[in-house]
């Protein structure tokens with residue numbers, strides 16, 4: 155969808171929900187499904203992304219992660235390697251943190267995506283969401299992300315999206331604690347996409363073999379300062395890497 159939109163749209167044409175639906179009628183069903191479930195699991199990004207777009211994203215991110223000069227942070231407790239692309243730190247505004255930030259903003263942080271995410275989230279078109287954070291997670295055997303909500307990182311988050319970038323790993327299921335009381339489990343394969351309400355608790359189970367690579371992205375209601383209190387407790391400090 156993104157690639158087609160970018161190619162088809164003239165620069166003068168306004169990005170509206172109506173124009174997006176016109177080009178991609180599947181959005182209507184995605185919004186309805188999201189409203190019912192509080193999340194979406196889209197195998198191979200079906201209904202939202204073209205395969206070419208997802209291949210571009212994977213190639214750019216994996217290429218950057220394997221670059222010796224890329225700055226990856228590592229959580230020593232849970233062994234999650236993080237490549238910050240656009241970061242959103244407490245007390246600061248979102249900032250580009252990688253050489254690939256501009257191109258990722260173009261592919262995933264564009265106006266069409268913001269309007270589409272706002273629509274799926276059921277929020278007013280007049281006040282589109284802002285692309286706030288984008289990072290890649292590289293999880294080897296023994297790596298996990300504990301139960302958390304994404305709004306713990308920033309209470310303004312209204313929609314989270316995660317793209318699978320690897321295929322050959324075991325364990326590492328994405329588990330969503332849904333409001334219906336059920337736990338939904340997804341094995342995020344290459345190009346699979348999960349869209350989630352950031353207030354919904356979720357976790358990533360321990361990776362037992364191979365390498366799990368994903369690209370989580372977060373949209374929020376504004377692009378100003380992240381009002382999160384920096385490490386309000388010792389527990390928050392020790393678990394700071396869980397706030398994905």
Ligand SMILES: [Fe+2]
Nearest residue numbers: 303304397398
């Ligand atoms: Fe998360």
